[in-house]
Amino acid sequence: MAEITIIPAKNRSDEIIRTAAYARVSSDSEDQLNSFAAQIRYYTEMLQNSTNTVFVDMYADEGISGTSTEKRTEFQRLMNDCRKGKIDRILTKSISRFARNTKDSLKAARELKTLGVSVYFEKENIDTGEISSEMLLAIYSQFAQEESMSISKNVRIGVQKRMMDGTFKSSSAPYGYIYNDGEIIPDPEKTKTVRQIFEWYSKGIGAETISAMLNQKNIPAPHGQQWRTAVILMILTNEKYIGDTLLQKSFTTDSLPFRHMPNRGEKPKYYVSSTHQPIIERKLFDEVQQLINLKKPNIDFTPQTNAFTKKIKCICGGTFRRKKCQEKIYWVCRNHDHTNLMKCEIRRIREIVFQKAFISLFNKLREHCKVLLVPTLRQLELLSERQKSNNTQLAALRKEIAEIKQQFHLLTTLNLQGTLDSEYFAAHSQELDRKLNTAQKQLHANLDNKENERLCELRKLIGILDRAESITEFDEMLFGQIIDKITVLSETEIRFDLIGGIGFTEQIRRW
Known part of the structure; x- marks a missing residue:
């Protein structure tokens, strides 16, 4: 009969656990509660009595939104170090500090679990190293996401209330106006151009011809771009030029990811009369609107997006736009379609091509x-x-950051032992915090991301x-x-x- 020898499982309780911490900290150096130094002190105190834990590093993003992980450079550095096998465990105060987006939170937690890295959320007392924790993590992540969405909703409610009572003010002035002490007033130079556009159109000159005429005269267009048919039509249909304001022409979606969308009836609009000084007489404006309705083209420039939207560029520098003609879908260069055809000779191309x-x-x-x-x-x-x-230079910066962090650890240890007085500790912590912040910014600037x-x-x-x-x-x-x-x-x-x-x-x- 074969002899069976049992090889016992390894006792991993004595192994050193390489532990890191992640937080979103305040960019205000005076905020000692949320500063980098305070976070170092907090986690050093937490781990000082542990015999099998070593504090690897502190990863902290400064005062930025947690709704997306893409802009958090320190979070990305943390994930990269985990992928390189440098970390066994991550500590963070709460799920809301880790991510305010359920998808990102779960994606990161699952990837870390496959790498053998556990995450402990102190506030919720969730350890992803435990099998039963993922469902709790999903629930709490949803709570955090709802909190972020609630904040956004409150902001939108405030904006809508100001729209309803007519006190909302746009952050930008339309072409022909400038802001002065919080009010929009006519810009003397650009006002002439706006009036000329309305007068030309009322005399039967089309929007495409008007854009070409303005470009030939070298008159600056909005945002320093070329005059185009779409820009002319936006000016001709903008109620602000008769002193009125139509609010909520666009809106932000209610769910993550938040998107800015044109309002095509999904939300109420608010028309406020006599909000500022007009540039165009109401009679001329009404005449132009009637002409625009009569001249609506038979070609449908389909506004909906598809796979090619904003992805097709022309060798002339223009962007292709989609249009439907005789039930066929084409893409045409804007420079060929709207301005002097000599600028772009490439004809329209069918989508199927x-x-x-x-x-x-x-x-x-x-x-x-x-x-x-x-x-x-x-x-x-x-x-x-x-x-x-x-x-x-990169090597020198990394060495400098490592030395500053070692000084942090030493300073914190001496403070816990009672060797340093509180004023000395606070002053040197702030100074190290400032040096670390400067060095990390220089490192990020030099890295070829x-x-x-x-x-x-x-x-x-x-x-x-x-x-x-x-x-x-x-x-x-x-x-x-x-x-x-x-x-x-x-x-x-x-x-x-x-x-x-x-x-x-x-x-x-x-x-």
Whole structure:
């Protein structure tokens, strides 16, 4: 009979647990309760009596919203260090400080769990290292998200109340007006242009011709751009030029992620009369509105977005816009469509042409991915590593930050032992806090985040192509995942710019 020897499981209770802490701290150096120094002191005191725990680092983002993790550089640094195996456990005061977005909170917690890193939320007493904690985490994350949404809702209610009583004031003045002591008043120079636009249109001159005339006269357009048909029509239909104000032309959605949308009847609008000095007489304004209604074009410039919206650029510098003509969908360069046609000679292109070009490109990339993209990724990774190793300034900054953090730990330890008086400790903590903040800002400024993002995107692209099957029909989701933009180079050639900074050209055939 075979002999069975039981090999006992390892006792991990004696292993050193590398512990980090994450917080969102105040950017006000006088706020000792939420300062970096206070956070260091708090977690050092918490862990000082532990025999199997070592405090690795403090990760703190300053005074920014928690509704999205994308802008939190220290949170991203924390996640990267966890991926590199430097951390076993993360401490944070509450889920609301970790993330005010359920999706981000759960995504981070699940990734950390797969990396073998647990997160402890003190306020809620949740430890993601325990199997039963994920459901609680989801519930509390939802509470945190609802708190963020409630704050946003309260702000919107305040804005809507001011709209209802007519006291709301826009943050920007329309073309032809300037702000003066909180009130909009006519701008003498631009007022002449606004009146000229209305007069020309009332005499039968079209919006496209007006935009060309203003550009030929070198009259500055709003925001320093070129005059376009859409800009002229916005001016001609803006009630502010007769001294009135229509409020809530657009609105912010009620749920995350918050989006700013044009109000097409989803929300009430508020028309307030005589809010400021008019530029145009009401009679002329009404005549222009009647002319605009009579001249409405038969071509439908479809406002809804699709996979190609804002992604098709022209070699002339213009952006392509979508329009429907005789039940067919086309994309046309704005410079060809609205201004002097000599500026852009590229004619409109059917949407199906772009779709077929993408299908062809995708299938070729999928088939030759290992030959084209994998070697490129390896070369870029090698180049990135060489640049990092040769950057002495980065090394010096990292060393400085490490030394400051060591001083923090030493200062905190001496204070806990009663060696330092409170005034000395407070003064030196503030000074170290200031030095650390300066050094971290310099480090972030020197790091080539764009290069790191490019490598991550290139890896993502290779992963998508490696898992995908060949396609015979246009896939909007796939297109959105891997294509940054399309540039129309000529009547017969376009270039696809993919994520990761890779570009390929495709020949096209018009339909």
